[in-house]
Amino acid sequence: MPWSTRPFDASHALTVPFFDFSSGEFTGEVADLDQDLFNLPLRRDIVHNVYEYFEHKGKKVMKRVKTSGDTAGSGKKPAPQKGRGAARIGNLRAPQRRGGGKAHGTVPRSLEFPINCKKRLLACKTMLSARLFEDRMIFINSEELEHAKTGLL
Numbered sequence: 001m002p003w004s005t006r007p008f009d010a011s012h013a014l015t016v017p018f019f020d021f022s023s024g025e026f027t028g029e030v031a032d033l034d035q036d037l038f039n040l041p042l043r044r045d046i047v048h049n050v051y052e053y054f055e056h057k058g059k060k061v062m063k064r065v066k067t068s069g070d071t072a073g074s075g076k077k078p079a080p081q082k083g084r085g086a087a088r089i090g091n092l093r094a095p096q097r098r099g100g101g102k103a104h105g106t107v108p109r110s111l112e113f114p115i116n117c118k119k120r121l122l123a124c125k126t127m128l129s130a131r132l133f134e135d136r137m138i139f140i141n142s143e144e145l146e147h148a149k150t151g152l153l
Contacts, residue, residue, distance in 0.1 A: 007133035008039045016132075021140045029141060033132075040129040043122070050123035053115040065105030068093045 008014060014033035017026055033039075073093040081088055095103035131137045 003041055003043055003045075005041050006039050007042070007129060010035055010039060014038055014132075016137075016139050018139050018141045021143050022145060027141050031139060037125055038129050038132050040122075040126050042130055043126050046119055047123045047126055050115060050120050053113065053120075056111045056113065059111040060108065061106065061111065062108050063106040064108055065102040067103075067105065068095060068101035071099065071101040073099070 014035060015030050016033060018029040018031060019025065020027050068091065071093045073091075075091070077090060078092050079086070079089045091097075091100075093100045095101055128137075
């Protein structure tokens with residue numbers, strides 16, 4: 001099952017080399033990584049949930065349409081209930097009539113939804129494990145520079 005398969009063998013220690021920040025050379029140092037942080041199975045569902053959480057955070061729909069109570073017009077009954085031989089009319093601003101309000105229109109609402117902090121943390125750990133498995137992570141010993149110039153980067 002891919003959601004329970006760990007990317008690295010749990011019986012061996014995870015070791016990664018350190019590189020020098022300015023030159024990019026191997027420094028000779030090796031670090032042991034925690035299995036609980038860098039060897040988690042890829043849970044794409046959790047990563048996707050957290051991605052959707054951050055995409056919808058702070059988003060709102062501010063559209064609002066007029067209902068039959070918001071449209072202009074009187075509340076007087078336009079015709080008697082019985083005796084005309086025609087259909088019953090209760091309100092001129094009913095949704096089925098011309099000039100009436102929308103029956104189930106859009107209202108302002110928030111698109112945010114809550115997510116547990118443990119799930120967010122698990123998604124971060126999962127992404128770190130995936131990055132390490134794909135060799136897209138580099139560990140550096142120090143980020144000190146001789147000159148603070150972006151050209152050196």
